[in-house]
Amino acid sequence: MQLGLIGLGRMGQIVVERTLAADHDVVAFDLDEDAVATAAEAGAEPAASLEDFTERLGTDKRIWLMVPAGEAVDVTLEELEPYLDGDDIVVDGGNSYFEDTVRRAESCPATYLDCGTSGGPAGAELGFSLMIGGPQWAYNELESVFDAVATGPDGHERMGEAGSGHYVxxxxxxxxxxxxxxxxxxxxxxxxxxxxxxxxxxxxxxxxxxxxxxxxxxxxxxxxxxxxxxxxxxxxxxxxxxxxxxxxxxxxxxxxxxxxxxxxxxxxxxxxxxDGRFSRRLANRLRYGFGRHEVPRRE
Ligand SMILES: NC(=O)C1=CN([C@@H]2O[C@H](COP(=O)(O)OP(=O)(O)OC[C@H]3O[C@@H](n4cnc5c(N)ncnc54)[C@H](O)[C@@H]3O)[C@@H](O)[C@H]2O)C=CC1
Ligand SMILES: O=C(CO)[C@H](O)[C@H](O)COP(=O)(O)O
Known part of the structure; x- marks a missing residue:
């Protein structure tokens, strides 16, 4: 399979390496050119822009986002939108808020999977634990990639409908x-x-x-x-x-x-x-108020 990876930081580079190690092809894009170069050294096909990225993926695109949760996900989806349709699959592997995910799954022209990822950069060798939400067909379609990125077939599960992966x-x-x-x-x-x-x-x-x-x-x-x-x-x-x-x-x-x-x-x-907890400082002073206890004071 050919997987497009957007976001090549601590977690994204691991997704790239584990996907390549399982004999899939990877097209890699990040705003940071050094991160793209690192992915290319690992064997990924570097993309110079999001447009270039989508052209390299052709039809039936399989795209994995590993950008910071929040605005970066919305900005990326907005830029990808003209190139996507329902036969394409977008996976958000970051720590997105599940209600944002439900909204994105509804508005994204592609089929959307949310993927809670646990294991952190230290889990690179072992593989991650993946909690996935979204349509069953899309989960099945990407099963071999999830096998590669997770600890293996037992390291990923479909939790349920859109949002459930990020909720878990x-x-x-x-x-x-x-x-x-x-x-x-x-x-x-x-x-x-x-x-x-x-x-x-x-x-x-x-x-x-x-x-x-x-x-x-x-x-x-x-x-x-x-x-x-x-x-x-x-x-x-x-x-x-x-x-x-x-x-x-x-x-x-x-x-x-x-x-x-x-x-x-x-x-x-x-x-x-x-400057120390205000509530603790007030409790300190109140003990003087009611009990005439000594008030420890800062220098
Ligand atoms: N670091 C961790 O332990 C874990 C992180 N996560 C989640 O995974 C996601 C990624 O985390 P990290 O890899 O740690 O972050 P990171 O900060 O190391 O990497 C993020 C990468 O995304 C790139 N990026 C940002 N905006 C972009 C855009 N609009 N287009 C293309 N590239 C863009 C940055 O240049 C950077 O290379 C986050 O949602 C995070 O919460 C999930 C589990 C564990
Ligand atoms: O998802 C994670 C671990 O499972 C990430 O490390 C996340 O950043 C942890 O959350 P916080 O930054 O709030 O400690």
Missing amino acids: KMIHNGVEYALMQAYGEGFELLHEGRYDLDLENVASVWNNGAVIRSWLLELCEEAFREEGTDLGTVADRIEGGSTGTWTVQEGLEQEVPLPLIYTALSERFGSRAD
Whole structure:
């Protein structure tokens, strides 16, 4: 099969390499010429523009988008629109908001598949876990590509109609936030607690047979090995947050309580206060108000 790939960053290059390794042909485009050159070195056919890209694909185009979620997806679809019809298939492999996906699936002239992708750049060798939404015929048509990009045939599934793939991936990310928070709290207590522990050793022994072993825990072990047991210069600041916010919003809409995911998301926002958390400073001052407790003050 010939696959067109748009968006050749951390994730897109892996899709290119794994698709080529499975003996498919790849036409590659990115706004960044260096990224196109890297894909060409891997064996993809480079495209100089989106028009050139669509010409190289001919009829019955199979296109995979791996651009940042949001505006970049809309801009790309808008530019592709004149070249697309219902026999073409567009896969959005990024972390798009599922309601955007439903809207795009309705307006895109091509048949649209949404593909939640999990595994991250570190999953390049193993392959990804793919959660796919959209028409069954299009999923079947691209099955050999999904086999290549995923860990294999068990690494991808059709979840249901348009939007369902990105919906499942959004909630996957909410779970990811909560798991990170749980490991973070446990290791914080171990770090601050009664014993002088080597946290890499703790993570390592937990990863060997413990109930809480996981890939995230292997990444904890790697972090302590590379940064030190006190995490060295790693700052108390967590970026990201969009997928966790959408998950919490959906929990509110569905009236499903998500206290762990909400707390993990709040911790991220809290970590970004430049000057300490205002709420904690006010609580500090209020303890003086009602109890005449001493007020610790900043320098
Ligand atoms: N990095 C990760 O761990 C994961 C990322 N994702 C999702 O995959 C998507 C891509 O992520 P990354 O590869 O990490 O991003 P990235 O920032 O490494 O790469 C994005 C690429 O898209 C290109 N691009 C941006 N706008 C474009 C446009 N209009 N036309 C053509 N190319 C354009 C950029 O030049 C860049 O090469 C995002 O939606 C992200 O949320 C999903 C799972 C894991
Ligand atoms: O989808 C992912 C992992 O599964 C991406 O790494 C995503 O960027 C994580 O979300 P956030 O940036 O909000 O932490």
